[in-house]
Amino acid sequence: NAGVTQTPKFRVLKTGQSMTLLCAQDMNHEYMYWYRQDPGMGLRLIHYSVGEGTTAKGEVPDGYNVSRLKKQNFLLGLESAAPSQTSVYFCASSYTSGGIGTQYFGPGTRLLVL
């Protein structure tokens, strides 16, 4: 099993460009999450999904959109990239929600917006 994979690993964008980050999991998990990690701020939740076809906003959703058309995939889109979106993006998935649920993280996508 590959677990959680993320594509691409690294990307450089110019301000105003768009891109899509792909997250895939092969563990048949219902729940999937997108986080961003910035120095000194830990991980902050951008959007999440509790099942195929559903998405919801997290703590910092502005400037991002997501889609969960297939259970195994969770896409994060940046329509018009801004330098403030320079960050490391992590996708995670879990079988259960809350309480004792374990989130499995991908290796991250490093995004630089110039």
Next chain:
Amino acid sequence: TQLLEQSPQFLSIQEGENLTVYCNSSSVFSSLQWYRQEPGEGPVLLVTVVTGGEVKKLKRLTFQFGDARKDSSLHITAAQPGDTGLYLCAGFLSNDYKLSFGAGTTVTVRA
């Protein structure tokens, strides 16, 4: 303002020494988790504590959940260079299935 405050932010110690990382909040959590993250990788779950006052041990790592379920600590005994990494605490508030993360503690163990 972060829901979970971790201290210290950075910790550098010599191999064989002990260390403690703290995770504090004014909110009550249904459970708290500790993750370790190595450079270039995603966080990996170390432990979940659920009951107030609970103590869990994982080899040389000891995790404690406060009685009021508002704080937690991670203690490493006889630290080794392999313990180097970013340690993150994260918690679930009651009736919520979203994790809130602390800012993390960067631990460096020198050989």
